[in-house]
């Protein structure tokens with residue numbers, strides 16, 4: 181009865197105010213507030229506080245290098261069960277995404293390249309992603325191919341996206357279930373220049389078939405270079421290595437801004453200064469301590485506290501660095517994260533995602549981002 185009256189009310193509302201829905205239903209899109217759960221770190225999925233996230237990504241499962249179907253090993257089964265069990269107990273419901281691939285390197289990029297090059301292996305792969313996603317109650321699937329590296333890879337990726345979308349739409353039609361969400365983590369810019377190049381991502385296929393892409397706007401600098409740098413700068417007046425520039429490449433290439441989800445790192449990159457008295461961005465470095473080049477956010481904060489680090493907010497590049505002795509760390513903190521989320525909103529982006537869960541300190545960063553986005 182209550183349901184009937186509610187339905188009637190909704191019906192009347194729509195009929196009476198067809199052009200005025202903005203006042204009835206909030207016109208503000210909820211957007212994507214996502215984070216990846218690295219299944220291999222031991223951080224319990226049951227501890228994820230989903231009040232801060234709309235989408236949680238399971239990272240990662242892999243395709244077989246010979247059949248191209250997803251290869252679910254016994255330890256994958258254990259992690260997938262942990263994740264899906266935990267997801268039913270989260271205090272606030274969040275969409276769950278099965279992410280395929282990752283930055284493991286090795287043979288993986290070649291496996292993706294071969295899988296995408298042939299229609300039969302694409303279909304095998306696609307069908308298995310749907311099966312695994314449904315078996316473990318995911319709401320969507322995500323491709324993290326790091327990276328397609330030549331023109332063939334890019335055009336095959338376009339075919340893969342098209343056939344994948346058609347397959348998930350077909351499956352939804354046949355089963356009557358909501359269509360799986362289809363997303364992809366991509367290189368930070370819309371063109372890649374690894375194997376010669378530049379090669380452009382298949383922009384039309386992305387626009388037509390992918391719900392959103394997640395450009396990996398981080399690791400612009402690291403201990404592989406012999407100078408300090410802000411590894412996830414929002415702006416950089418001197419180079420093209422910044423989130424603002426990279427989001428712009430996707431936008432100018434024609435991807436609608438609502439389909440771009442911006443990356444926020446929950447980790448820092450570290451160096452050893454060549455001269456402890458020269459501590460600026462761009463200072464000479466000689467090595468990788470602390471943390472062999474990488475510290476997660478909670479470790480950065482511990483390090484800074486215990487070592488009385490000097491903390492600098494770079495107002496121009498919108499990121500943080502800290503130094504103590506010869507240690508130098510690039511990272512993000514609450515203020516830079518809030519400004520980055522404001523930036524994402526000013527560009528009408530679809531949302532943001534974190535790499536990775538388990539690296540925050542008492543949800544300081546996750547909650548700041550979420551509160552800023554929903555504010």
Ligand SMILES: *[C@@H]1O[C@H](CO)[C@@H](O)[C@H](O)[C@H]1NC(C)=O
Nearest residue numbers: 226261262263264265266269
């Ligand atoms: C599911 O999670 C609950 C609570 O965390 C736990 O007690 C139970 O053993 C889990 N079940 C499985 C099958 O992992």
Ligand SMILES: *[C@@H]1O[C@H](CO)[C@@H](O)[C@H](O)[C@H]1NC(C)=O
Nearest residue numbers: 300301303304305306307350
């Ligand atoms: C993939 O799934 C579709 C739809 O269920 C089916 O028709 C097709 O034969 C499958 N192909 C492969 C290679 O598994």
Ligand SMILES: *[C@@H]1O[C@H](CO)[C@@H](O)[C@H](O)[C@H]1NC(C)=O
Nearest residue numbers: 345346347349350351352353
């Ligand atoms: C699924 O159903 C929709 C709506 O009926 C239709 O437009 C679409 O073509 C169908 N897609 C597939 C792949 O069957």
Ligand SMILES: *[C@@H]1O[C@H](CO)[C@@H](O)[C@H](O)[C@H]1NC(C)=O
Nearest residue numbers: 370371372378379380381429
């Ligand atoms: C990206 O690459 C395409 C060719 O694949 C080229 O036409 C385009 O100008 C490039 N865009 C940028 C921003 O370099």
Ligand SMILES: *[C@@H]1O[C@H](CO)[C@@H](O)[C@H](O)[C@H]1NC(C)=O
Nearest residue numbers: 404405406407454464465466
């Ligand atoms: C820093 O690295 C670059 C390129 O790897 C090299 O050309 C340069 O000599 C190095 N500078 C110093 C001071 O080691």
Ligand SMILES: *[C@@H]1O[C@H](CO)[C@@H](O)[C@H](O)[C@H]1NC(C)=O
Nearest residue numbers: 470479482483484486487507
């Ligand atoms: C403080 O710095 C020293 C020397 O770099 C390091 O070994 C130690 O782990 C740091 N403390 C913390 C809490 O990270």
Ligand SMILES: *[C@@H]1O[C@H](CO)[C@@H](O)[C@H](O)[C@H]1NC(C)=O
Nearest residue numbers: 484485486487488489504505
């Ligand atoms: C940090 O500062 C405190 C208080 O000034 C001092 O006791 C401590 O020794 C300092 N630690 C380091 C690693 O410099």
